[in-house]
Amino acid sequence: MRFTELAIDDSTGLIFGTAPRPVTSGRGLTVGGGQVYPELNFTLPTMEVNARTYPEIKEIYRNTVDDVLTRAAALHVEGIVVEFETLLEMTLEPAYGIELTEVLVEACERLSARYGMKAEVRLTPNDTRDYERPPRMRNSPYLENMLRLFDEGAKAGATFLSIESTGGKELHDEALVNCDIQGVVFALGVLGVRDMRFLWDHITKIANDRGVIAGGDTACGFANTAMVLAEKQYIPRVFAAVDRAASIPRSLVAYERGARGPDKDCGYEGVFLKAIAGVPISMEGKTAACAHASPVGNVSMAACDLWSNESVQAVHLLGGPAPVVSLEQLAYDVRLLNESIRTRQSLLLRDMLVGSDIPHDPQALILAPDSVIRIARAVVAAGDHLTATLAAVGTALEIIEEAVHDQRLRMDPREEAWVTMIREQLAQIPHNEDLFVEMMQGRIDSGKVLLEEYGL
Amino acid sequence: MSLLTEISEMLQRGKAAEVKNLVQNAIDEGTDPRVILEEGLLHGMGVIGEKFKNNEVYVPEVLIAARAMNAGSEILKPHLADAGVEASGTVILGTVKGDLHDIGKNLVRMMMEGKGLEVIDLGVDVPPEKFLEAALERNADIIACSALLTTTMTEMKNVIETVAGEGQRDRFRIMVGGAPVTESFCKSVGADLYAPDASSAADAAAALCREKRAG
Known part of the structure; x- marks a missing residue:
């Protein structure tokens, strides 16, 4: 593992607005340099995406970004990131994604010049390799167009490149609904890590060649799926918490391969990456309720450098277009954070954000700065990614058990048996990738997972 | 005991x-x-x-x-x-074309099977014609469509139109579900039933089959 010590080794240093390795864009937006900025993402209303509807789609993007940036200027937002997270059809047919990137970049340039604002575009192509089953991660017919969208999108002016990559997801989904921690660790700590190395070598090369910034990856398809299933009471919350911990070494690989941040909003593991790699991070929480429920609405804000809404449909609300409403909510959240920085009360605010969430859910508890530093320390001490994944899960379990014991965390009695079960399953996993692969081979359905696509 | x-x-x-x-x-x-x-x-x-x-x-x-x-x-x-005992109903289940999400769909299958229904799971990214073809082949009672994306839920209407276009609309009941799907969307596309979660989907499917087979 590239990172063997923490960039932030004291929990008081893990705070919103400041990252040890800030990132500055071409227009001079510095993320992690002492201020927090909003990151706004929107998606289409309910409609088909095809050649017939494309002209309308383009108009929706054009009008929405104009409305959002105009409102941001009115609210004296000094810097903003507009995320363009493509829909499937926009990556399968990169011409759509490229042209829509151009639309967003043009608006950012024009309105930045008009209002003296620093607006940048984050381009996040969706991982189309997941579009076939079983997915061929290295030989997918969809890989070429996905990488083309990264490249042409960067050429079109996108500032940050990100993705929610899906290596290992074909195994993880099933492991999740079965609460199978061995499957989760294999999916994230072996398959996910291997795929991240493969994919991020491509993405960082594109970013370097085009002179743009490789942002980072998110385990959204993994740990956020767990979070949503836990919110629906389909799986225990403690399982979703350890699933998040298991995603840390996997998402860290982007930074080992040259990404610089800001990490992507829906990767709640970003806070660990900030502690380890020192990169600035985008986070989402209460103001992303327009996209999904979460039990970490406040604590997720504690160390953010960009504050995001995840995604909102471009529909009309009483207050105006939903993306504009969402921007306004973000802008006021960010004002509060920055005012606390200005008045030197940011640590107090951070601790209130943390304290208000952590008694209610183990997923919130492990995102608290003290927990983050403890888990991150276990990760960097591990030596390799599989051991790091096991260490992250084990340390998260310890933190949860201690908090339950000390009555700092309220846990549904139904959950308690799962802590023991997870620990027992975890203890059976060898700390050696070859042995673990051998152990798992008999359990993996070759019709669903192609191990050779991960170099195994 | x-x-x-x-x-x-x-x-x-x-x-x-x-x-x-x-x-x-x-x-x-x-x-x-x-x-x-x-x-x-x-x-x-x-x-x-x-x-x-x-x-x-x-x-x-x-x-x-x-x-x-x-x-x-x-x-x-x-x-x-x-003994000549048949399943209490047959359901053709799948995630609609363009949509690869299947966790919810798989839960629905599990709950429906638990109600004694025979479930033919067509998987993900299922085109409308395939829903109809399977329903005709298995003489199904219900076609159940799942979607997670706001841009793919519109495919449910295509399934219904395909079934209707082949003159088979009265033969099959059509259920819709998935995170962005609502009761009003169900009505707007002309589906028969919306279920907000896997358990309700199974209950509703079992009831529909009983009702359909009764008369």
Whole structure:
């Protein structure tokens, strides 16, 4: 593992607005340099995406970004990131994604010049390799167009490149609904890590060649799926918490391969990456309720450098277009954070954000700065990614058990048996990738997972 | 404890091997296969399904029970066929074209099977023609479509139009579900039923099949 010590080794240093390795864009937006900025993402209303509807789609993007940036200027937002997270059809047919990137970049340039604002575009192509089953991660017919969208999108002016990559997801989904921690660790700590190395070598090369910034990856398809299933009471919350911990070494690989941040909003593991790699991070929480429920609405804000809404449909609300409403909510959240920085009360605010969430859910508890530093320390001490994944899960379990014991965390009695079960399953996993692969081979359905696509 | 009660209880605890043996014992004792199915296996799944609906157990516990039910069903199937017992309904299930999400769909399948329905799972990214083709081939009662994306839920309308276009609309009931799907969307596309979660989908499908088969 590239990172063997923490960039932030004291929990008081893990705070919103400041990252040890800030990132500055071409227009001079510095993320992690002492201020927090909003990151706004929107998606289409309910409609088909095809050649017939494309002209309308383009108009929706054009009008929405104009409305959002105009409102941001009115609210004296000094810097903003507009995320363009493509829909499937926009990556399968990169011409759509490229042209829509151009639309967003043009608006950012024009309105930045008009209002003296620093607006940048984050381009996040969706991982189309997941579009076939079983997915061929290295030989997918969809890989070429996905990488083309990264490249042409960067050429079109996108500032940050990100993705929610899906290596290992074909195994993880099933492991999740079965609460199978061995499957989760294999999916994230072996398959996910291997795929991240493969994919991020491509993405960082594109970013370097085009002179743009490789942002980072998110385990959204993994740990956020767990979070949503836990919110629906389909799986225990403690399982979703350890699933998040298991995603840390996997998402860290982007930074080992040259990404610089800001990490992507829906990767709640970003806070660990900030502690380890020192990169600035985008986070989402209460103001992303327009996209999904979460039990970490406040604590997720504690160390953010960009504050995001995840995604909102471009529909009309009483207050105006939903993306504009969402921007306004973000802008006021960010004002509060920055005012606390200005008045030197940011640590107090951070601790209130943390304290208000952590008694209610183990997923919130492990995102608290003290927990983050403890888990991150276990990760960097591990030596390799599989051991790091096991260490992250084990340390998260310890933190949860201690908090339950000390009555700092309220846990549904139904959950308690799962802590023991997870620990027992975890203890059976060898700390050696070859042995673990051998152990798992008999359990993996070759019709669903192609191990050779991960170099195994 | 009667053998049937024991089958039900072992199933609820996910003890597949025990369920298998107990079902065999019940057959050997001459118990009517239909009774073993209804008062043993389906009863056990009904209890676990109800606990799931009431947030008393999690999905993994339901899955383990479902595996135990499958183990028992494998033993019972030939005897049910000999006795002329059919599934209480057949459902064609799939995630619509362009959509690759299947966690929700798989939960729906599990819950429907637990209600004694035969579920033909077409997987993900299923084009409208494939839903219809499978429904005709299996003489299904219900076509159930799942979608997670706001840009793919519109495919549900295409499924309905394809079925109607082939003059088969009255033959199949069409259910829709998935995170962005609502009751009003269901009505707007002309589907018959919307279910907000896997348990409700299974309840509604079982009720629809009963109603359809009754008359």
